[in-house]
Amino acid sequence: MANEPARPRFAAVGAGRMGRGIAIAFAYAGHRISLVDLRPRSDEAWQRLREEAKTEIEASLAGLAQLGVIDAAQIQSIAGRVDFVNATAAPQALAAAELVFEGVPETMEAKREAFEHLNRHCRDDAILTSTTSSILVTQLAALVRLPARFLNMHWLNPAYVIPVVELSCHPGTDAGVLARTKALMEAIGKLPVVCGASPGYIVPRLQALVMNEAARMIEEGAATAEEIDKATRYGLGLRFAALGVVEFIDFGGCDILHHASREMSASIDKGRYTAPAIVDRMVAEGRLGLKSGSGFYDYEGRDVAAYRRDVLSRTLGELKHAGLWRAPADETLS
DSSP states (O other), X not given: OTTOOOOOSEEEESOXXXXXXXXXXXXXXXXXXXXXXXXXXXXXXXXXXXXXXXXXXXXXXXHHHHTTSSOGGXXXXXXXXEEEEOTTXXXXXXXXXXXXXXXXXXXXXXXXXXXXXXXHHSOTTOEEEEOOSSSOHHHHGGGOSSGGGEEEEEEXXXXXXXXXXXXEOOTTOOHHHHHHHHHHHHHTTOEEEEEOSOTTTTHHHHHXXXXXXXXXXXXXXXXXXHHHHHHIIIIIHHHHHXXXXXXXXXXXXXXXXXXXXXXXXHHTOHHHXXXXXXXXXXXXXXOOBGGGTBSSSBOTTOOHHHHHHXXXXXXXXXXXXXXXXXXXXXXXXX
């Protein structure tokens, strides 16, 4: 017992797809992590769940090995950093964790039951997060014994691949807790972004609009699925991989968005395309973006020529990655 290794500093509660993905993310970065199942099960049922989770984790890592991201010899050592914990051993695993990810099914009843366990067994200085994609942090904070140490953390699937994690705080979330959470996530190679207690976070809210509009275009006969996907992969997506959405507004000009929205609002659908008041206000104030010196960002004192070169470099990088950049012709063609 004296030589027993310390329990993992991290715990993912809920042994489903999200919990397994989070476990891989931490194990990949070198950390041991407890994958905790809170549901009382028979020994047979627990062993079945454990084997299913273990198999999925190893298969996910094998997929990375097949693509040359990791060496096949690393699969077992990475997977071996995940401790599978059943309901009986859960109190000890939770008591040792400094950062806990709740990932049980998306119902208030399931969340309430999970946080009853976390409230009872987690230490006072632990940071608790919920990976929910549909329940606001302000709703869940009421279930937490120490709400100042709680926030939502939305991972994007696959959790071990996509770098962005969206941190959604409630008014009572302690600033130090947020800073510590960001630091821990950055330490495993993640890119935390912070948003308020608003439905849809950032990414799901934006992508729902794009996906619904794509479906409408197919429904209206405006374009086929294949043409829309080609346009989004190598036009829309490529540009937004090089420029953030808001950066793109400033780069082209807020007035361009204003005029385009007015035209599409009149010709397609007023409700979907009317620009928000902030865009109209910025145009009226002359805050058009890069060309006017201010927009959503402030460009005062910035080397605009260098910035434009950087944007071009980013875009060329995306084109080269996609195999779409061509060298200039050596000869003049007739």
